[in-house]
Amino acid sequence: MRTVAVVGGGLIGTSIGMDLHACGVRVHVIDRDPVTQAVAAERCRGYEGAPPEPADLAVIAVPPGAVAPVLREWQSRGLARCYTDVASAKESVHRAATAAGCALDAFVGGHPMAGSERPGPYAARAGLFTGRPWVLTPDRHTGTAALSAALALVEACGARLVVMGRAEHDRAVATTSHAPHVVASALASAVGAAPQEVVELCGAGIRDATRIAAGETGLWSDILGSNASAVAAALEPLITELTDALVQLRAVAGAPPGTPPRALAGLLDRGGEGRARIMTAQPAAAPAPPPVAVPSYA
């Protein structure tokens, strides 16, 4: 793999470009915003705009709802021989790409499982994907060349390859990432609506619990909408669990005086076990270095 085009100079696209550059790959960065394109190209020591000859691979690093039209456009312009994406919803991207008439033998869906609540090329860093899962969702229509190119990309980024079906992937990330994002937003929203003296009591617990709620609304609205069915399916049992907790808490609140005030031990036990399981997952890469200073254009 000698030349890769990255379409979309955000956090993920730029971080991929930085890793590819470190492996000696020639990187071309394309973004509809000229400033983002320039910054992203500079950060991965690449080139702005499409290469003169088709690249070995194009990485479509745009929000899920934009993948199909962007893929269609660049396939028709012959940007690369093979294509992959990084969107966190795979069924809806595949449906839209099929409907748009994309050449699907030259495309394999991908999802590197790393990120940051900070968006854009300045938040990018080399090594973001080191040791992290990178899901690929090939099917029987996927061509060997596209799969090989995607595998080379995963390897160049030092990620851990995971092959899954699209629906299986979508259900998994709904549970581990998308539904938690909705819940974190609801928690943060509730604290945000509270009086100032309540906000001042916030500690490390609520900070950690709501960190992901800092993500961009535009991107996350697209992600949740693109995986709406699986996110709804993951959210429903959470709501049932919380409603059950509410009923138990009301029973305790209404219990006669002297009753030992204990509640929700079953949920807390299961939560502790789930937490322990979550901590067995492959550890993330080393902590991020301080962010690059963002120059002012004012």
Add this chain to the structure above:
Amino acid sequence: MRTVAVVGGGLIGTSIGMDLHACGVRVHVIDRDPVTQAVAAERCRGYEGAPPEPADLAVIAVPPGAVAPVLREWQSRGLARCYTDVASAKESVHRAATAAGCALDAFVGGHPMAGSERPGPYAARAGLFTGRPWVLTPDRHTGTAALSAALALVEACGARLVVMGRAEHDRAVATTSHAPHVVASALASAVGAAPQEVVELCGAGIRDATRIAAGETGLWSDILGSNASAVAAALEPLITELTDALVQLRAVAGAPPGTPPRALAGLLDRGGEGRARIMTAQPAAAPAPPPVAVPSYA
């Protein structure tokens, strides 16, 4: 303040003892578990058991449901001239202490807003409360001596004094700490029940979102039960919010093809604003040092 008795050698009691020792106060540690008492006393360079003369202050550092009986017992034995506690529910502690016949003029309710998901005296550290809010809930029955002693304790621990009513406190921590704990437990429980390949996709987001779910079931069952009414009141609008999100997601999932797949922008915006407000709260003290090695008793 020259002598303080700490009843309960857990994370909070021991951390308080360490700060008091650093201020030159003579610390006596009492715990029903002899090993915990010995470790806690050693960690705050204090003494095991009650002092020969009444202490200036006794800090009842036990779970909320145990405060009233423990306070009653030690008041009857003359452990100290004044008493405070550290429980994160103040109405139920006050009700139980009243019912138990405690001397309430010698007691002021307190709640230092710092902690860790790791329990016990080995997780304790000096400076845990530095710069953190420490709520006191005096009322018109509170004696001047008890209030003065509690104020000296807050100052010795370098905390930021916040005076609130008991009900106001309970509502505030239900929003910022107790309801988020229930939600984090539900999230962790859902991931814990998923197949192993789902767990392996977990990243930093779900780790942070579920960190507090690692807390001890016994302690948290007591906390949630002791503040059941306020936690239920905080949980109810969260459930409404999530149910509303579920309805919106289903509408998006059922929308005709070609509809831009965007969802929940209002919730995500409010979540982002709430998150920004949470981050304006007084920063926590410096990050915790690595935990003290726990010797094996096996």
